[in-house]
Amino acid sequence: MQQYTAPLDDIQFVLEHWLQVPAAWRQMPAYQDLDPDLARQVLEQAARFCNEVLAPLNAPGDRQGCRYADGEVRTPEGFAAAYQAYVEGGWPGLACAPEWGGQGLPQVLDAALQEMLYASNHAWAMYTGIAHGAYLCLKAHAPQWLQARYLPALVSGEVLPTMCLTEPQAGSDIGLLRCRAQPLADGSYSISGNKLFISGGEHDLTHDILHLVLVRVPEAPAGSRGLSLMLVPKWLEQGERNAVHCDGIEHKLGIKGSATCALHFDQARGWLVGEAHGGLAAMFVMMNCARLHVGLQGLGHAEAAWQNARDYALERRQMRAPRRPDQPPATAPDPIHLHPAMRRVLLELRVRSQGMRAIGYWVAHWLDLADAAVQSKQRERARQLAQLLTPIIKASFTEQGFNLASKALQVFGGYGYTEEFSIGQTLRDSRIAMIYEGSNEIQANDLLLRKVLGDGAEAFALLLTELRGEVAAGLAEEGSARYAARLAGVCDSLQTVVSEVIRGSTQDPEYPYRAAGDFLQLCASGLLAFAWARTVRCVQGLAAEDPLRQEKLESAGFFFDYLLPVFDSQIAAVRAAQAPLPFICS
Structure with a gap:
């Protein structure tokens, strides 16, 4: 059975330290009365629902599946009761406007809820996942009588x-x-x-x-x-x-x-x-929301894979791990988490999951600013950044959700390939997210062709400004200057690559299509560098003996030493795409 516990400590770290949303909420009239304690209570209740109601239904629902007969569908046992509990808890209207019966809470809290739902039971969450996007679509485009007839029922979960x-x-x-x-x-x-x-x-x-x-x-x-x-x-x-x-x-x-x-x-x-x-414009309101949620599916799978691999690695004993000269020799088989090969896998699972969480919630916060910031220029800036980042979140998070689930399965060895452990289900469930709501190849084309080249890299320049702002803040802190300098190099490289792609696309119109996939992954790596550089700066204010501070510093060091080097190979891949691709069939 899958073991899942919502990572409330890290969720609250991202919201309260990395994003500092309580301070941001005080600057937005729609949220200025939101008490941080209330936000924590909302997250705690969401975690309880996911841990206690949804997670236990995940494996049985996978085994039973849906049943079809005579035009009707029956969901797995317990799914309908879980949905009624979801409705009674008021979760469908969490981020919906009070005038339609919603709670009017920020979308960044809804993003945390969505991550927990997908991590605990992806199949069940598919029924609810499109609801907020449909609400936004009807709210923006439906005639008033249609809104009055259906929006309250949609917001209530009826x-x-x-x-x-x-x-x-x-x-x-x-x-x-x-x-x-x-x-x-x-x-x-x-x-x-x-x-x-x-x-x-x-x-x-x-x-x-x-x-x-x-x-x-x-x-x-x-x-x-x-x-x-x-x-x-x-x-x-x-x-x-x-x-x-x-x-x-x-x-x-x-x-x-x-x-x-x-x-x-x-x-x-x-x-x-x-x-x-004008249906496509109306539908895109829903699809853009859905694409962020699909990205959060990838985050949920990565988190579930990390938790299950970590717990298994702590219990499973195999061979004696190598020791440094200053350590006593092993006298019995060690837990596999002590072996360097497994440590590296587990660290990657943890570091990528936590970095993705920061970036995913960051995009949700931009959506809140686009909707509720006081100044129109700030709203427009937030809208541009959210639109630019959405295809990156959708494609990179879902690819990582699948890749990390595969790496987590490796931790289990042969047991991971059996039905006795849930990691196989996580791997199977995660694969679809790379396909639906616009395949990842479509997302890559959207990012480079429409969101970067399409506006002359205006929105991308805004993103680089945000990242360079973190560079400046990090360089001013002694404890974070090293990683801020690394982030500065990332920003310079991203700016150079974008300029090269713009020039190359004028000479060969197919070039950006060939480079799009690698360019998106390059941007994703740059965003993770931003996430961990900011994390190092944020933990400087924590007490030296705080375990969270030490864990975050170790994770940041691992990211920059072990994971960021792929950034250079991604640059090389974007440049290599200048060479024409041969055709398979003449």
């Missing part, structure tokens, strides 16, 4: 939403979508077509399900510019079942407790969200 994009012939290329919507006399639409890979498309957690569906209305232009967004409920107001049918569920490698459905819309009734032909 209903759950889906995001219906993919069709059999249209995966990443949404311009190929064929689902149609015909206008009706009363202002609604009749929707017909098929959708594939719809998470939570049918389930037994809520009576109603709100499908947000990308369609084509009559006379729509070809391609993605011709798409419109429709809200299609499972049940109509008169108690009549809408013509949305689940044709089956997928049998998957992982997240088996999540119902991944094929849906058929047979003249189902729906309503336009936003403007006709």
Whole structure:
């Protein structure tokens, strides 16, 4: 069985020391009355729910999976009861506006909640994961009557939403979508077509399900510019079942407790969200939120893998670890965490997980600033940074979630490949996050082509300004100057590489596409360097005997000595992409 305990100590370190959110909240009218003690209580209650309710359902839910019969889906035993407990705890409305029944708390607290949910039970959290994005989408684009009808139910958890994009012939290329919507006399639409890979498309957690569906209305232009967004409920107001049918569920490698459905819309009734032909802009509100949450899935998997590998390594005894000359010789087999090979793996698990947490929460905090900062220039700056960083978080965190789960499995040896231990499930569950909500290759293209080259590197310059601000602050502290200097070198290299890519793209339009994946990972490494440089500066204020201070300093040293050297090879890979790729088939 998976053992998971929400890492509250590190979560609170990131929020209160690394981000210093209590001070930031006092500068935002929406959050200035938020008591840090209340925030801690919220996190403690979230941890209790995840530790005691969700984590025990994770392995049984994987073994049982979802059951499909006659158009209906039954989730694994305990999932529905856990959802009712989630609703009763008020968790669906944590970061939603009070006027719609929400608690009005910052998104950075919701990010901490999402990490815990995915770490404890990814499959279960798939049903709730899109809800906040759907709330933001309807709040921004739905007509007032549609907001009044569905937003309170969405915020309370009475209903759950889906995001219906993919069709059999249209995966990443949404311009190929064929689902149609015909206008009706009363202002609604009749929707017909098929959708594939719809998470939570049918389930037994809520009576109603709100499908947000990308369609084509009559006379729509070809391609993605011709798409419109429709809200299609499972049940109509008169108690009549809408013509949305689940044709089956997928049998998957992982997240088996999540119902991944094929849906058929047979003249189902729906309503336009936003403007006709403006569906993509409306849907992106939801997708951008979802991409941050998917990144947090990678963080959750990394944290779960770290905890389970650490606990096993403390118990498993094999051979005698080598000793330094000043240490007494071993007289019996040692716990494997003493062996250098295992120490290195375990340190990487810990250091990457904690660094990702700081960066992930940092992006969530930028979203709070984009929404609630007093000055419009500060809101715009925060919006630009959040948009730039989102594809990095989605792609790099999910890749690390899978890679670190694989490394953690190695700690278990042959036992890790059996069903007796949960690390195999973590590995299987983590793999999908690299694919959905825009594959990692799509994220890399989005980052380099749209977010860097697309605006002349304006947002990237803002990011470098943030990182160089940390350099200046770190150099002013004796205890952190060494790592601040390393971060300064990282910033210089990032600026040089961006300039090279801009020049190269003018000579070879395919070059940025070839370099995009390595460029994204290069940025991710730079962000982790920023995370650990700032961490060293933040712990200078802790007492010398504080165990957290010593752990963080050791972790930072390991990152800069053992992990950051990959930064140079990533630069080399970006530059190597200037060479054309051969074609597989002529």
